[in-house]
Amino acid sequence: MAIILITGGARSGKSRRAEMRTRSFPGQPVYVATAEALDAEMEARIATHRARRGADWIEREVPLDLVPALVATDGGGARLVDCLTLWLSNLMHAERNWESEVTELAAALPRLKSPVVFVTNEVGLGIVPDNALARRYRDAAGTMNQVIAAASNEVEFVVAGLPMKLK
Amino acid sequence: MAIILITGGARSGKSRRAEMRTRSFPGQPVYVATAEALDAEMEARIATHRARRGADWIEREVPLDLVPALVATDGGGARLVDCLTLWLSNLMHAERNWESEVTELAAALPRLKSPVVFVTNEVGLGIVPDNALARRYRDAAGTMNQVIAAASNEVEFVVAGLPMKLK
Amino acid sequence: MAIILITGGARSGKSRRAEMRTRSFPGQPVYVATAEALDAEMEARIATHRARRGADWIEREVPLDLVPALVATDGGGARLVDCLTLWLSNLMHAERNWESEVTELAAALPRLKSPVVFVTNEVGLGIVPDNALARRYRDAAGTMNQVIAAASNEVEFVVAGLPMKLK
Numbered sequence: 001m002a003i004i005l006i007t008g009g010a011r012s013g014k015s016r017r018a019e020m021r022t023r024s025f026p027g028q029p030v031y032v033a034t035a036e037a038l039d040a041e042m043e044a045r046i047a048t049h050r051a052r053r054g055a056d057w058i059e060r061e062v063p064l065d066l067v068p069a070l071v072a073t074d075g076g077g078a079r080l081v082d083c084l085t086l087w088l089s090n091l092m093h094a095e096r097n098w099e100s101e102v103t104e105l106a107a108a109l110p111r112l113k114s115p116v117v118f119v120t121n122e123v124g125l126g127i128v129p130d131n132a133l134a135r136r137y138r139d140a141a142g143t144m145n146q147v148i149a150a151a152s153n154e155v156e157f158v159v160a161g162l163p164m165k166l167k
Numbered sequence: 168m169a170i171i172l173i174t175g176g177a178r179s180g181k182s183r184r185a186e187m188r189t190r191s192f193p194g195q196p197v198y199v200a201t202a203e204a205l206d207a208e209m210e211a212r213i214a215t216h217r218a219r220r221g222a223d224w225i226e227r228e229v230p231l232d233l234v235p236a237l238v239a240t241d242g243g244g245a246r247l248v249d250c251l252t253l254w255l256s257n258l259m260h261a262e263r264n265w266e267s268e269v270t271e272l273a274a275a276l277p278r279l280k281s282p283v284v285f286v287t288n289e290v291g292l293g294i295v296p297d298n299a300l301a302r303r304y305r306d307a308a309g310t311m312n313q314v315i316a317a318a319s320n321e322v323e324f325v326v327a328g329l330p331m332k333l334k
Numbered sequence: 335m336a337i338i339l340i341t342g343g344a345r346s347g348k349s350r351r352a353e354m355r356t357r358s359f360p361g362q363p364v365y366v367a368t369a370e371a372l373d374a375e376m377e378a379r380i381a382t383h384r385a386r387r388g389a390d391w392i393e394r395e396v397p398l399d400l401v402p403a404l405v406a407t408d409g410g411g412a413r414l415v416d417c418l419t420l421w422l423s424n425l426m427h428a429e430r431n432w433e434s435e436v437t438e439l440a441a442a443l444p445r446l447k448s449p450v451v452f453v454t455n456e457v458g459l460g461i462v463p464d465n466a467l468a469r470r471y472r473d474a475a476g477t478m479n480q481v482i483a484a485a486s487n488e489v490e491f492v493v494a495g496l497p498m499k500l501k
Contacts, residue, residue, distance in 0.1 A: 005494070007493065007494055009459070120494075122343060122493065122494075123343075124343030124344030124345055124346060125342075125343035125344075125456045125457070125458075125459035125460060126457060126458075126459060126460020126461065126463075127457050127460060127463050127468050127471070127472055128344070128457070132375075138344055138345070139344060139345045141345070142343065142344055142345025142346055142347075143345050145346075145494040145495075146345070146346070146347050146494055146495035148494075149494035149495050149496060150495060155494060155496055157493050157494075157498075164498065166493055166494065166496040166498065167496050
């Protein structure tokens with residue numbers, strides 16, 4: 001089964017690339033948003049993504065329980081999960097055990113029948129952040145990306161809208 | 168016509184690479200600096216670049232009006248624009264509409280006769296910045312890089328002085 | 335002689351990759367740690383690395399004098415230097431002349447008989463840091479990475495645990 005990870009920086013064209021990859025599979029595509037529209041900045045970002053994507057997607061808002069949502073939507077079109085780094089942030093805010101959640105996600109992927117395209121962010125290529133929480137988050141994001149990349153069939157790193165094949 | 172985009176992080180060797188690419192074209196090379204020598208740190212950086220480049224370049228200081236400068240210097244040697252991210256920052260400080268300026272730049276490129284080599288920065292691969300202005304800037308830079316990459320014939324991502332071909 | 339540079343972001347899988355490359359050479363591997371266990375966070379990080387590596391490594395703690403340590407351990411198994419960015423940080427804290435130390439390191443490499451695998455960090459792909467010290471550090475790190483990459487036979491850029499060959 002196709003499990004694809006698209007990684008890159010902010011506004012690098014990851015989501016657009018992931019939408020294209022998701023649409024390339026047969027069936028109605030499913031958009032699994034890990035974002036919640038909690039403030040105006042986030043709401044505007046979500047609206048921009050939706051406008052570009054078009055109206056023919058099934059939409060699910062899944063801030064935390066990703067594995068059940070992937071199981072529940074399995075058997076139809078490909079799922080686009082946008083994005084893993086926000087999911088991680090939600091887990092950490094909710095004081096869930098992110099390490100075991102990431103492990104469970106990786107373990108669940110081989111059992112799925114429909115494709116999954118994950119979007120994630122590279123956040124570890126700047127200066128070490130001043131505050132300990134940000135350092136913990138970027139360490140967690142790096143670890144999660146390694147685990148999900150290892151469980152994926154394809155991994156792409158997007159820079160300036162252009163993908164580099166990592167796997 | 169050759170339109171080349173060289174992207175990468177701070178001190179990754181982008182400018183050196185871009186100088187080499189610019190010199191590979193016939194004619195006297197033109198250095199289009201978007202930096203203004205406003206403080207000592209910036210002045211030192213400009214002096215270092217100039218010393219490395221050598222004295223045989225035509226120099227233009229163009230903080231804002233990039234399209235007119237590219238049109239005015241067209242027909243001779245290749246132009247090196249160093250760098251787009253500083254140009255973007257200048258536009259935002261001057262409260263110009265950066266989105267339409269970027270669109271105009273991309274639209275002007277196919278009409279040019281002499282090559283252009285752009286240097287830009289990847290700024291979106293670290294932790295999400297605390298302040299809203301920095302977030303707006305990094306979103307703008309990512310968007311600009313995608314637009315100019317799409318309008319370029321060649322795109323390179325430089326890490327540790329070594330180029331990866333993106334396009 | 336094999337001189338290998340492994341670069342990437344925080345928690346990108348650089349150390350794991352470098353350990354694998356180091357073990358691929360004959361002889362007992364030598365772990366050259368530039369970290370000192372000065373606080374609990376660093377101590378935990380060192381312990382994690384050691385647990386993964388296994389007990390069969392010769393260990394050296396070398397915060398500053400890297401060239402003498404590489405000369406002293408030459409002639410046996412491959413050396414893993416983890417990591418150059420921390421070494422640079424140590425040099426700057428100690429108010430040593432980092433530029434000449436980096437130049438000396440690059441000059442010493444061709445004289446070594448046993449392989450060296452360096453780990454370093456890319457720190458220049460985020461927003462320009464607010465404070466001048468952090469800017470100076472990221473400029474220094476970028477410069478150092480270029481110099482050591484030029485002196486290496488192989489350079490890899492690791493993202494999400496997956497290496498891209500730069501050289």
